[in-house]
Amino acid sequence: MAEDAAAGSPLLDLPEPLLLHILGFLTDARSRHRAALVCHRLLAAERATRSALSLRGDPRSDAFLYLIRPSFCFPALERLDLSLVSPWGHPFLSSAAPSADAVAPFVTAEEVADQNAFIAARLAYCFPAVSSLAVYCRDPTTLASLTPHWRSRLRSVKLVRWHQRPPGLDSGTDLEPLLGDCPALRALDLSEFYCWTEDIEPALATHPAAAAALTELDLGLAGATDGFHATELGGIAGFCPNLRKLVAPCVFNPRYVDFVNDDALLTIATSCPKLAILWLREPFEPAATGQREDAAITVAGLVSFFAALPELEDFTLDLRHNVRETAPAMEALARRCPQIKFLTLGGFQGLCKASWLHLDGVAVCGSLESLCIKGCLDLTDASLVAIGRGCGRLAKFAIHGCDSVTSAGIRRLATALRPTIKEVSILHCRLLDTAACLTALSPIRDRIESLEISCVWKEVEQPESVANGTIGCGHEDDDDLGEVTYEESASKKCRYMELDDLVSWEMLRSLSLWFPAGEVLSPLISAGLDSCPVLEEISIKVEGDCRARPGPFFGLSDLAGFPVLAKMKLDLSEAVGYALTAPAGQMDLSLWERFYLQGIDSLVTLYELDYWPPQDKEVNQRSLTLPAVGLLQGCVGLRKLFVHGTTHEHFLTFFLKVPNLRDMQLREDYYPAPESDMMNTEMRAESWLRFENQLNIKLIED
Incomplete structure (x- = not known):
């Protein structure tokens, strides 16, 4: 019909x-x-x-083979994503098949190899024009099967692996098929690939021509707690002189051998002078403020570094150590790198003194469209006022761990950037509680599209100037110079009275929240986030020790007031507790999951959920408990569910009762990854295959 x-x-x-x-x-x-x-x-x-397609399922199932039949051809498709093809169950195009496959038992290694070759050839026939590929690689066999079919066309490849690196592999073996068989390769993304930092340099050294052709190299390395040393970083830069983008975790701690210092940064700049995007971060947990040491990065070294990178547009240097008096370096950045638009700095002190009427430090970078400042302990309200005056093009502004900033400075910055600002992130600032932060953002409430804040409901101690009725935010206000008294500030506030009371967050589409363990979500609505008509995505992260706190009633049901909420990330991975047993008077994690997930069934519009269960770090285990499975089953609107952990096999039958669930995945993406899937009490690979087959035969209305 x-x-x-x-x-x-x-x-x-x-x-x-x-x-x-x-x-x-x-x-x-x-x-x-x-x-x-x-x-x-x-x-x-x-x-x-x-032009783009993402496939899922077991590659050896009849349903998957029927999906890639000869008539299923996309002649113009360029971007193919195979990273969701059964990463838990049967390894995709891998020789390391499960020993007791529930679908095809007693399969020999020769039959597995023949089947791999058949599936790879069928994929190449159905998608002949693929130039960008994302694929889940349990071992090098996957790439060895795929790359010969697209070797002349592949320009961008993203490798994904949540499982532990296979033992016994020589350094660089994972990348051998890719660098050896793809002469057109220009971009390599390893941001979600579990491997060692020692694997990268040998692979590039073995194939110098392929390394020299690379223009983008993302070495984020999923779950990395270590970074590249100066020698390794210099070697990588030397092998890839044409890079336009480089992302890498680095060892900046001067107590370590071969740490990254001024000379290492200058080596990167001189070896790769065409760099436009450079992200270097320290992957370790931040130390307490009083325990931070100085990094071996100096202002003079940064000035030379910026002078060698005239095409720099996006720069991130996120340290857990202090770099002192960096205002001259920021002024050199503005002069030497006129195209700079995106800047993220961590551990930089003295970024903007704002001591006189003229602009200084980072405030002179007038071309910036995004600025993120982390751990700047001497950033003040006056600095924010100067940044608002000098960086008038900012569409994104973020401050994390800046303990001298108050709500008065945030409000004046928001007022100055009202014509351009779209994204705001304010985290872990000692003088900014949630209610004060939301009130300070009132002038741009109708402009913000993305918001990230810390949820701390207790009153914070204000500095003496604010408590006494004087707000020292700098030398310049909207109409005059000098200090602003409380009475003058109150009189000027009338300009925003109507805005505060009537304007909703009418453009807010993404909301990110950070909670310490024990805090609840319920006060968020009364604090000012009661009207978000187009909010589509929310991300919630909880950190802290659950074991010494009373059980919270988190309040997810309050989110039912957002009419189009479709995606949610609920990250409890840093909420630490007892996984199996608890002493008398203490709760295990099953109760905490129940309290956090209670009310999730009221989110009827929720379409996609990413969930990180809490864990007991002493046993390196992150697993769904029975209360969590029962509550997640109540999300009748869910179509995609990604659980970053594992669970028991018999718990999976609960998820088959979710009427619209189509795509589910378990990811062991926590470090160090479990050594084996064949745990005695947890789900095995063949268990997942059985569940996946039952999920695929479900009839869904749409």
């Missing part, structure tokens, strides 16, 4: 090029799927114009 109805539609009388052009405007995947079901002509047009 759909074919007959579509036959009389004037739309299908259009010439083929025009029909393809119109279909190209459909960017949403489900909308394109619905259009393709109308008739064969629209089906062919959809496949001819599709």
Whole structure:
């Protein structure tokens, strides 16, 4: 009937090029799927114009093989994502098959190799134009099977591995098939790939031509608690002189051997002078404020470093150690790197003194569109006023761990940046509680699209100047100079009275919240976030020790007031407690999961959920408990569920009762990753395959 109805539609009388052009405007995947079901002509047009596709499922199942049948061809598809293809169950195109496969028992190694070759050839036939590939690689066999089919076209590859690095591999073996068989490769992304820092340099050294051709290299290395040393970083930069983008965790601690210092930074700059994006971070946990040492990075070294990178546009140097008196270095950055637009600095002190009427430090970087400042202990309200005056193009502003900033400075910065600001992040600032922070953002409440704040409901101690009625935010206000008394501030506040009372967060689409263990979500609504009509995504992270605190009633049901909330990330991975047994008077993690997840069934619009269970770090275990599984089962609208941990096999049957659940995945993406899937009490690989088969045969209305 759909074919007959579509036959009389004037739309299908259009010439083929025009029909393809119109279909190209459909960017949403489900909308394109619905259009393709109308008739064969629209089906062919959809496949001819599709540019990106993500596949899921067990590659050896009949359903997956039917999906990549010869008639299932996308001639123009360039971006293919295979990272969701059964990363827990049967390794995708890997020789390391489970010993007791529930689907095909007693399969020999030769049969596995033949099946791998068949699946790889079928994928290459269905997607002949792939130039960007994301793939889950349990071991090098996967790449060895895939790369020969696309070797002349692959320009960008992202490798994903949540499981532990296979034992016995030589350094660099994981990247051997990729660097050896893909001469067109220009971008390599390892940000979600579990491997060692020692694996990178040998692989690049073995294939110098492929390394020299790279223009983008992301070495984020999922779960890394160690970073690259100066020698390793210099070697990588030397092998890749044409890099435009480099991301790497580094060892900046001067107590370590071969730490990164001024000379190492200058080596990167001189070896890769074309760098436009450079992100260097320290992966260790931040030390307490009083315990921070000085890094071996100096102002003179930074000035030379910036002078060697004239094309720099996006720079991140996130340290857990202090760099002193950096205002001259920021002024050199503005002079030497005129294209700089995105800047993230951690541990930099003296960024902006704002002692005189003229601008200084980071405030002279007038071309910045994004600025993130972390751990700057001498950043004051006057500094924020100067940044608001000098950086008038800022669309994103973030401060983390800046203990001298108050709500008065935030308000004046928000007022100055009202024409451009879209994203705001304020975390772990001692003088900023949640209510004061939201009130300070009132001038731009109707402008913000993304907001990240810490949720601390207790009153914070204000500095003496604010407590006495004087707000020393700098030398310049909207109309005059000098200090602003409390009475003058109150009179000027009338300009925003109507804005505070009537304007909702009408453009807010993404909200990120940080909670210490024991705090609750409920006061957030009364604090000012009661009207968010277009909020689509919320991220909640809880940190702290649960064991010494009473059980909270977190209040997820309060989020039911957001009418279009579709995605949620609930991260309890840093909430530490007892996993199996608890002493008398203490709660185990099953009760904490119940308290945090209580009310999640009221979020009827929730479409996608990423969930990190709490863990007992002493046993390195993060697993779903029975109360958590029962509560997650109540989310009737869920279509995608990603659990960053493991669970018991019999708990999986609960998720089969979620009516619309289509895509579920378990990820062991915590460090160090478990050594084996074959744990006695936890789910095994064949258990997941059985669950996945039952999930795939479910009938879903849409």
